[in-house]
Amino acid sequence: MIEIKDKADCCGCTACASVCAHGAITMKPDAMGFLYPVVDRSKCVDCGLCDKVCAFNDNYDTDLNLPKPDAYAARHKDMHEVETSRSGAAFIAMSDYVLENGGVVYGAGYTDHFRVVHKRATTREERDEFKGSKYVQSDMNTVFRQVKKDLKDGLIVMFSGTPCQTAGLNSYVGRRLREHLILVDIVCHGVPGPNLWRDYIAYLEKKQGDKICWVNFRDKQAFGWKAHRETFKFVNGGG
Structure with missing residues (x-):
């Protein structure tokens, strides 16, 4: 039976919940909105599949890993x-x-x-x-x-x-x-919590007095390649 004692040992990928044939595992959000597995012990049959499939397991299958990564650079022609x-x-x-x-x-x-x-x-x-x-x-x-x-x-x-x-x-x-x-x-430096994003959307809409209708986390066309600035458009034309 999977049991998350340290949140650092789970990424919320849903592999454990997906592999459970008895529907004993559901993904529940914490205060930040990050999803973690919760086991219904009345449905669990202790088959061990959830622990086995977890990528944080010491026995995670790395057979397909290359001994040394091959690196390439690519850009679309269009x-x-x-x-x-x-x-x-x-x-x-x-x-x-x-x-x-x-x-x-x-x-x-x-x-x-x-x-x-x-x-x-x-x-x-x-x-x-x-x-x-x-x-x-x-x-x-x-x-x-x-x-x-x-x-x-x-x-x-x-x-x-x-x-x-x-x-x-x-x-x-x-x-x-x-x-x-x-x-x-993707090259990942960690992901913010969903509830933080939800609350930020609500804050911007309250500040603007309008609903957001378009989002761009990194607007290359407005700010170029190096900028990391979000762009929002509102229903009534603000942005």
Whole structure:
């Protein structure tokens, strides 16, 4: 049975909740909105799968790790894609390939007034929501299970997320299904709490007296490559 005694030993990836066939594990937010697994002991059968699948387990499978990483630099040929992405738009190039070959793409998008969640895309239009940095922990919900189903159905799947999210998914999917899974993680310095982001949105809307209708965590077009400034647009034209 998984039991989080130190929050540093959990990233909220949902691998443990996804692998539990008895529905004994649910993800509950703490005061900052970070999600942690909570076990319903009345449903738990002590099978041990939740502990086994955890990427923080000492026995986490590292068979696919390279002895020494290969480093490459890439930039999209289309400058429009570069200008509307946060870096060089490599994610767009890779996901275009997956979509053109009948695959699906998972990435971070929005729901419920800019709450960050992971979503599934089968078209470029759906995929474009995943463009750009989103400096908040995303809610996985049932995405891990959706990815596994897609892989079992024979689809190529590309998943983009933080390193701890991709590690959790890699462990949950298992060796047999990894062949058609493309994992793309980001250089991560840690993610702010969802409730902090929620409260900041509420603060800006109260200050402006208007609802936010558009968000950009790093507006390259307005502030260039080096700036780390958020841009917001409001319903009635403010920004």
